[in-house]
Amino acid sequence: MTDTPWHQKILGGFRRTSDKLGENLTGLFTKAALDKATLDEIEEALIASDLGPATASRVRERLADERYDKGLDEAEVREIVAQEVAKILAPVAKPLEIEAFPRPQVILVIGVNGSGKTTTIAKLAHYLQEQDYSVMLVAGDTFRAAAIGQLKVWADRIGVPIISGKEGGDAASLVFEGVKQGTATGIDVLIVDTAGRLQNKAGLMDELSKIRRVLGRLNPAAPHDVVLVLDATTGQNALNQIEVFRDTAGVTGLVMTKLDGTARGGVLVAAAEKYGLPVHAIGVGEGLDDLRPFDAVEVARAIAGAKK
Numbered sequence: 587m588t589d590t591p592w593h594q595k596i597l598g599g600f601r602r603t604s605d606k607l608g609e610n611l612t613g614l615f616t617k618a619a620l621d622k623a624t625l626d627e628i629e630e631a632l633i634a635s636d637l638g639p640a641t642a643s644r645v646r647e648r649l650a651d652e653r654y655d656k657g658l659d660e661a662e663v664r665e666i667v668a669q670e671v672a673k674i675l676a677p678v679a680k681p682l683e684i685e686a687f688p689r690p691q692v693i694l695v696i697g698v699n700g701s702g703k704t705t706t707i708a709k710l711a712h713y714l715q716e717q718d719y720s721v722m723l724v725a726g727d728t729f730r731a732a733a734i735g736q737l738k739v740w741a742d743r744i745g746v747p748i749i750s751g752k753e754g755g756d757a758a759s760l761v762f763e764g765v766k767q768g769t770a771t772g773i774d775v776l777i778v779d780t781a782g783r784l785q786n787k788a789g790l791m792d793e794l795s796k797i798r799r800v801l802g803r804l805n806p807a808a809p810h811d812v813v814l815v816l817d818a819t820t821g822q823n824a825l826n827q828i829e830v831f832r833d834t835a836g837v838t839g840l841v842m843t844k845l846d847g848t849a850r851g852g853v854l855v856a857a858a859e860k861y862g863l864p865v866h867a868i869g870v871g872e873g874l875d876d877l878r879p880f881d882a883v884e885v886a887r888a889i890a891g892a893k894k
């Protein structure tokens with residue numbers, strides 16, 4: 587693994603998660619030989635670290651197969667956790683593909699208040715710009731003036747055009763305007779902030795279906811992506827959100843943020859294991875460069891705290 591700034595961020599970001607795993611494993615390696623009671627305790631420690639029951643039981647099986655009746659230390663467990671977590675993360679670690687034709691590719695971004703939605707949009711736009719895609723934003727979260735203002739500040743900072751209206755305005759017409767202008771000016775990616783919130787499922791569905799209807803008139807393939815932003819610090823609650831948003835909003839992929847501020851980074855693994863939705867990127871800080879697609883092996887090793 588190369589020692590890039592991003593690698594350091596990944597390691598730093600998941601440190602609290604891997605420390606917590608260490609705490610949960612503390613004291614389990616006092617016996618000379620691995621027995622069933624210790625296997626049970628290790629499995630419980632992994633579940634308590636938010637890694638999800640399937641991953642925990644896979645690690646248990648491997649330990650039972652390979653180490654039963656033998657000595658075992660924490661580093662060996664961490665190594666096996668890293669390998670099993672990498673297997674779970676590999677199929678979901680999928681960067682957003684920008685391939686829509688005709689352009690622009692329309693990405694709707696949804697998520698509960700405070701999940702990091704606005705910041706994630708800015709970081710994503712910045713990341714796509716770095717890949718030489720042209721980006722335009724739509725301030726479709728018209729419920730709160732602050733959300734519109736915040737997105738405008740970000741748009742200014744990263745130098746991308748933004749379509750915005752007044753608080754309480756019609757999000758669907760802003761999206762319509764965005765696609766029209768984006769098409770006319772040859773924009774590659776249109777990222778749409780939405781007021782897609784959980785608090786009112788009927789309202790969420792109404793809003794999204796109206797946006798879909800309007801978009802469909804301009805381009806039947808749009809929206810190309812419906813990306814749910816999740817705050818990892820909310821742990822199991824983030825898993826419940828996936829379920830509700832998947833069923834109401836047709837989520838096509840996830841971005842998990844705030845993995846740096848939490849010992850609950852294992853929830854990324856639990857989400858991958860339970861829902862198998864693509865995870866386009868992870869957020870490990872508040873800066874513009876703190877959101878990126880990830881490498882399953884690198885993240886698995888950071889979560890497990892595996893050395894070497």
Ligand SMILES: Nc1nc2c(ncn2[C@@H]2O[C@H](COP(=O)(O)OP(=O)(O)OP(=O)(O)O)[C@@H](O)[C@H]2O)c(=O)[nH]1
Nearest residue numbers: 699700701702703704705843844847869870871872
């Ligand atoms: N540590 C850390 N903080 C983050 C990350 N992503 C976002 N944040 C912070 O989380 C807070 C909420 O982010 P916003 O982008 O405002 O969240 P939002 O979902 O748009 O929230 P509303 O504007 O209230 O709808 C801000 O202080 C961000 O700086 C991350 O990956 N790591």
